[in-house]
Amino acid sequence: MSVQADTTSNSNAQDTGPSKLSAFGSAFVAQGFTMFPVLLLLIIVGAFVAPAFLTSRNLINILEQVSVLGLTTIGLTFVVLIGRLDLSLEGVVGFAPMLAAVMLVPAAAGGYGVELPGWMALFVALGAAGLIGLFNGFMVVKVGLNPFISTLGLLVLLRGGVLIISNGRSIYSPGEALTYLGSAKILGLPVAVIVFVVVATIVGLVFQFHRYGRALYAVGGNEEAARAAGINVDRVIWSAFFFAALLSGLAGVLLTGRLDSAVTTQGQGIIFSAFAAAVIGGVSLGGGKGTIIGVVSGVLLIGVINNLLTLAQVPSFYVQASTGAVIIIAAVLTTVASQRSSGVKTRT
Amino acid sequence: MENSHPIVEMRNITKTFGSTRALRGVDFTVMRGEVHALVGRNGAGKSTLVSALSGFTSADTGAIRISDTRFEATGQNYAALIRDDIAHVQQTPRLFDHLTVAENLFIENPLIRKKFGVISHKSMLARATALLNEWNIDIRANAHAGELDAGTRQLLEIIKALSRGVPVMILDEPTAALSNAEKRVLFEHVKTLKNAGISFVYISHHLDEVFEVADIVTIMRDGQVVKAREPVGTLDVETIANLMMGEETVRSAREDHTDKSAPILLQAKGLRVNKFATADIDFEVRRGEIVALAGPVGSGKEDLAMILAGQKIPQSGQVTSPRGTLPTIGFVPTDRHASGYVGILGVRENVSVGGLDILSGPLGFIKGRKEADLVAQLARLTNVISSSLEQPVSQLSGGNQQKVVFARSLCRSPDVIVALSPTRGVDVGAKEQLYALLRDLASKGLGVVVVSDEEDEIEQLANRVTIVFGGKIVDELVGDYSIKDLILHMEGVA
Numbered sequence: 001m002s003v004q005a006d007t008t009s010n011s012n013a014q015d016t017g018p019s020k021l022s023a024f025g026s027a028f029v030a031q032g033f034t035m036f037p038v039l040l041l042l043i044i045v046g047a048f049v050a051p052a053f054l055t056s057r058n059l060i061n062i063l064e065q066v067s068v069l070g071l072t073t074i075g076l077t078f079v080v081l082i083g084r085l086d087l088s089l090e091g092v093v094g095f096a097p098m099l100a101a102v103m104l105v106p107a108a109a110g111g112y113g114v115e116l117p118g119w120m121a122l123f124v125a126l127g128a129a130g131l132i133g134l135f136n137g138f139m140v141v142k143v144g145l146n147p148f149i150s151t152l153g154l155l156v157l158l159r160g161g162v163l164i165i166s167n168g169r170s171i172y173s174p175g176e177a178l179t180y181l182g183s184a185k186i187l188g189l190p191v192a193v194i195v196f197v198v199v200a201t202i203v204g205l206v207f208q209f210h211r212y213g214r215a216l217y218a219v220g221g222n223e224e225a226a227r228a229a230g231i232n233v234d235r236v237i238w239s240a241f242f243f244a245a246l247l248s249g250l251a252g253v254l255l256t257g258r259l260d261s262a263v264t265t266q267g268q269g270i271i272f273s274a275f276a277a278a279v280i281g282g283v284s285l286g287g288g289k290g291t292i293i294g295v296v297s298g299v300l301l302i303g304v305i306n307n308l309l310t311l312a313q314v315p316s317f318y319v320q321a322s323t324g325a326v327i328i329i330a331a332v333l334t335t336v337a338s339q340r341s342s343g344v345k346t347r348t
Numbered sequence: 349m350e351n352s353h354p355i356v357e358m359r360n361i362t363k364t365f366g367s368t369r370a371l372r373g374v375d376f377t378v379m380r381g382e383v384h385a386l387v388g389r390n391g392a393g394k395s396t397l398v399s400a401l402s403g404f405t406s407a408d409t410g411a412i413r414i415s416d417t418r419f420e421a422t423g424q425n426y427a428a429l430i431r432d433d434i435a436h437v438q439q440t441p442r443l444f445d446h447l448t449v450a451e452n453l454f455i456e457n458p459l460i461r462k463k464f465g466v467i468s469h470k471s472m473l474a475r476a477t478a479l480l481n482e483w484n485i486d487i488r489a490n491a492h493a494g495e496l497d498a499g500t501r502q503l504l505e506i507i508k509a510l511s512r513g514v515p516v517m518i519l520d521e522p523t524a525a526l527s528n529a530e531k532r533v534l535f536e537h538v539k540t541l542k543n544a545g546i547s548f549v550y551i552s553h554h555l556d557e558v559f560e561v562a563d564i565v566t567i568m569r570d571g572q573v574v575k576a577r578e579p580v581g582t583l584d585v586e587t588i589a590n591l592m593m594g595e596e597t598v599r600s601a602r603e604d605h606t607d608k609s610a611p612i613l614l615q616a617k618g619l620r621v622n623k624f625a626t627a628d629i630d631f632e633v634r635r636g637e638i639v640a641l642a643g644p645v646g647s648g649k650e651d652l653a654m655i656l657a658g659q660k661i662p663q664s665g666q667v668t669s670p671r672g673t674l675p676t677i678g679f680v681p682t683d684r685h686a687s688g689y690v691g692i693l694g695v696r697e698n699v700s701v702g703g704l705d706i707l708s709g710p711l712g713f714i715k716g717r718k719e720a721d722l723v724a725q726l727a728r729l730t731n732v733i734s735s736s737l738e739q740p741v742s743q744l745s746g747g748n749q750q751k752v753v754f755a756r757s758l759c760r761s762p763d764v765i766v767a768l769s770p771t772r773g774v775d776v777g778a779k780e781q782l783y784a785l786l787r788d789l790a791s792k793g794l795g796v797v798v799v800s801d802e803e804d805e806i807e808q809l810a811n812r813v814t815i816v817f818g819g820k821i822v823d824e825l826v827g828d829y830s831i832k833d834l835i836l837h838m839e840g841v842a
Contacts, residue, residue, distance in 0.1 A: 211704035211712050218701045221690030228659065228681045228688070229701045229756060288692050 032282050032294025034337045035301055035330065042304050050311035058307070060190065066303035067196035068093070068255045070296065072267075073274040073281075074203050075247030077295050078240040079147070080278055081207075082220045083287025086136060086241060088151040089248040089274065091158025092129050093267030096249035098162050100125040101174035101262035110171045118177030122253065125178070129249020130242055132158070137238035147241075155271075162264055172261040181250075182257015192254045199247065204292035216240060220287030277302050280330040282338055289338075301330060355380045355547050356401065356516055361410035361421065363396055370396040371407070372571040378516065383538060383548040385562035385580070387555070389592050389775030393571040394551050395439070398518045401549070402436035403427030415515055435509035436518040439773070440685070441501040441525075445494030450476035452493045453508050479507055484533055497646055498525040506534065510541065517541075518549045521773070523557060527644045535561050554802075555585050567591045593776060599808065600780055602638070604827075605791045606811045610635040613675050613764050613795040614656060618665035621651035625819030628665060631656070633764055633795035638786060640810030641799045642838055648819035650682060650768055653799045657766035675764050675795075678702075678757030682768035682799070684746075688753040691742030695734050698741050698752050699723045703759030726755040731781050747778025754785065764795040771805060783808055803838070807831040 028034070046053040072089055079086040100121045105111035116124065132154070139150040173179075184191045207213035215236045218226040227233045251270075256262045275285075281298030283290030305326050309319045356378035363371040371393050378384045386394045400407035400421070401414070407421035414433040419426060443452050450472050454460050460472045476489035485503060487496065493504065502525040509517060519538075523531050538548060538561055552558055558565060558580065565583055567575040575591050612632045619629040625648060633639055633656070641649040654660035656667060657679040669675055681687040689698050700707055700719050707722065708714045723737055730751040734744055741752050750771065757765060770786070771779040786809060790796050800806050806813055807830070815823040815838055823837050 205713075209713050209716070211708045211714055214697060214701060214704055214714065217693060217697065218690050221692050222687070224681075224687035225690050226701065228679055230679075231701065231704075284692075288690065 029282070029337050029340075030291075032291035032297065034282055034334050035280060035294065035297035038330070038333070039297060039301055039304065042301070042308065046304065046308045046311075050308065053308065053311055058311075060188070060193070062300075062303045062307050063193045063196070064190045064258070065307070066299050067190070067192040068251045068258070069270060069273050069277060069302065070196045070299040071199060071247045071251035071254065072270055073277045073295055073299050074200060074292065075244040075251070076271075076274045077203075077278055077283055077290060077292070078216065078247075079244045080220075080283050080285060081216045081287060081290055082237055082240050083223070084140065084147045084237065084240070085275075085285070086147060086151045086244050087271055088132065088136060088154035088158060089244055090267050090269070090271035091155040091161075092132055092245050092248040093252040093255065093270055094162045094263075094265070095132070095158045095165075095252070096125040096129040097174075097178065097252040097256035097266070098166050098171070098262045098264070099128050100178055100253070101171040101256065102165050104175050104178060105171055105173075109173075110166065110169050118175060121175065121177035122181075125253050126246060126249050129245045129252070132249075133242035133245025134238070136245065137241035140241065141234045141237050159268075162266075166262070166264055168264060170261055170263045174256065174260075174262055178253065178262075179257035179260055182254040183260060184257075192258065195250070195254065199250070200292055200296055207292055212236075212239075217288055220284075220289070222288070273302055276327040276331075280327065280334060282334045284338075294334075298330075302327075353380050354378065355415055356549075357411075357413045358397075358401060359411040361397065361400055361407045361412070363393075363400055363405070363407050370571050371400065373410075374568075374571070374573055375576065376401070376566065376573070377577065378547050378549060379564075380515075380547055381542055381545045382563045383542055383550055383561050384577075385550045385552065385558040385565045386568065387552070387558060387565060387588060387592060388568035389777060392568040392592070392775075394568055395520060396571075397568070398436065398520060398549055398551065402434050402518055403430055404436055404438075432512075433514055434516045434518065435512050435514045437506050437509045437520060437522055439521045441498075441505040443493040443501055443504060445492065447493060448490045449480070449487060449493055449496075449504060450489040452504060453479060453489075453511060455508075457512065479511060483507060483537070499527055499530050499646070502526055503530055503534065510537065515545070516547045516549070518551075520551045522550075523552065523554065527646070531557075555588060558588075559585075589776060599804075600783055602808055602810065603787045603791070604811050605636040605787075606634065607636060610637070612670050614667065614669055614677075616652075616656060616665065616667045619652065619655060619667070620663035620665055621648045621655060621819050623663055625663060627820035629819075629821055631814065631821065633797055635793050635795055636790050637811050638790050638796040638798060638809050640806040640813045641797065641816055642803075642806055642813050642834070643816040643822075647816045649799050649816040651819075652816060653766050653768055653797055656764075656797060676760050676762040678760070678762035678765045680753050680757050680765070680767035680770055682772070684749055684753050684772075689741045689749055689756075692740055694736075694738040694740055695727060695732060695744075695752055696720070696723045696737040699726055699755045699759060701759075702756035706760055722759065723755070726758055727752075729758070730755045730785060731778075745775075745778075747774045747781075750774050750778065750782065754782065758789075762794065764797065765789060766797045766799075768799040769801065770798055771800075771802075779805075803831055803834055807834055813837070 052058055072093060075089055076086060102111045103114050103116045103124050104121055106115055107113035136151055136154065139145045140147050180191065181195055182192050186194065215226065215231045218229065218231055219233050219236050223233055252267060255266055277298035278290065278295055279285065280301055281290065281294030283295060305323060309322060354377050358374065358376040361371050361374045374397055376397060386398065388394050396405065399405040403426050406423055406425050408423045410421045412419060412421055414430050417430050417433055419429060453476050454472050460468050460475065462468050473489050480487060480489060483503060485500060487500060493501065502522065506519065506522055522534060526534065542548065550562055562580050565578050565580050566573055567588060569592060612634055614633040616629060616631040621629060629652060641653055643649045651660060655662045657677050659679060700723055704714065707719050727737060732751045732755060733748050741749055771782055786796050798809055813825040813834060814821055825833060825837055
């Protein structure tokens, strides 16, 4: 091409090539594995502290417990990857299954007396969740609201909505159609865990290898550049809110199944854990950065810590406080690790 | 004017970013009342050196003295020490969009402060209005900074720094966003202040500016000074360019691949580019030609290019193609930092994001092999230099970032390339590579539209120059023209 093809070969970026070890370190962090050594350490400590910890029953129990948080966090990651946030996911976890429940159960059990057939259960719950996600997308893309305020409003609205549609009463045993996913077991493995693993795998593959995933990272990293590259940014934002709500609705269904009831306070506080899990897993709240492998590690870390503190018979007052402390420490660790390894400053 | 006493002395300054040694023991001296130009290619260390001087980034080692403040750099932040000694105008304006012009000008300025930190709005507005008048800027002092155009913003940034009354000023590429008239005003002020004993460190990629305002030139290359404190009178463009490059350079000349009978690729009819436009624009792009859109800042030339690229909807009129369907268009946006690349993603992702649809299978999953091949091929074509194709683009030098943006625009094998300010903030070597690339594309039958503020660039590239002024096409140069013709036509005197 040009006679000066090599004139920039001494440009800044590469005076010295990175060593093999530091390249491995960078990849390790970039792929989202930062927290796994910590997780391993916790498991080893756990095995010594509480003999009951390292039993298959307890481990499966942990997985079952984190599957709800896991799905919500994966949903949240869609929105956080594009540099937005969605607080209403917590409301969806409570509202979607409650709506399905009141449509299913007879009036005597607190329902509307519509008594929809069982196969409609998932359809109603996920449909409602999806519509809520589309509404969030509409508010952000078309109306131009800051997602913090629009989803905060919706969160409060949905909490009230749960009380309105349920008349303030929890609905017990809403029917197998709604509870199957959260309560059934296949070969001793809870279906909830299988759902979580399958969703995590699919979303992980999409994030890494699908053009939609690539678009999410691009929009989160630099929205204008994504637009100039020909990505339909509005549609990406809209769909991210849709998938976030949809997965949170699924999480709600799992929770209802595990409790065998649609509780009016269902899901309350889960959004904080979801944000914590995402950040611990290396997802940047500034957008454009994060992997499902990391998210899963964050979710597992929170699950294991909660489990350990309970097994170690730490008084419940202390459980909450120490979970918070651990969240901060873990967030510091991932942030420092990612800055050290990539040299790129990101807001966590 | 006393020129004998140094006001800035930097000794043996080093700065390392990760594995990059940006400054390798630099000495730098500025005398009182001089305009000291710092020139060098992108990545030579100019911006790092002045940032170390102003404390914007802290030097790792070395001794610094500014006026009466003297200290050893240790990598710790020292910006607060020298706050009242030096002002640094950065390449891109950093204004508070939601504050007024007056508030922006006098932020943290003791002149308008009363007791207990209360701000006097009356005196602030009066002073701001006086300053704006003095600089011939026709805006209200209580307008919001966010409403202003790029040139005015840059001037405000400069005025803000100058009004702090510091003895040393750093101007890093101050004219990039300025029109010629605004440049004149700036240079007048620089000369006045220089005579009043203020010293300037002036960074510019435009050597003609250096010759116009500077007294002394220091040339940097690869984090070192290769020529220290040379009086500007003893230098010429050739010498400076050679010292910057470290080897003889020849400015490349334009090539002509145009053909009168070549088919039209893109045709605009009756365009009104913005709501200020008073006339319709008719414009076409043919195979194999490089068309430049020239004109002053705000003339509408960028709007026209954005409309051609399908990035903006015209006020009226439409863009069509004689073939019926619009051709594939590759787009290089004007500001690569704002809309060119995604800094935290790697080269591979940044390039392939331009063609995700052609790289993915029916289910939308990206074909890794195909992606790797295409990105590698485009990175070779555009000469991207990076440690690997996974390196985050924010870590590359300006020239390489721009090449990544070009690679992205070529992802879908376009028929037309629309490039806005294709070499803004890019060093001489990378510039020539990008010119060669554009000529090569034209020779392969692409239509190339370039928007540029640099006459040299236009003259080196364009087979046809369309001059835009006030939202309409006022003149056109075709075929063989000299840079003098170009300048005369652009000034409207030919």
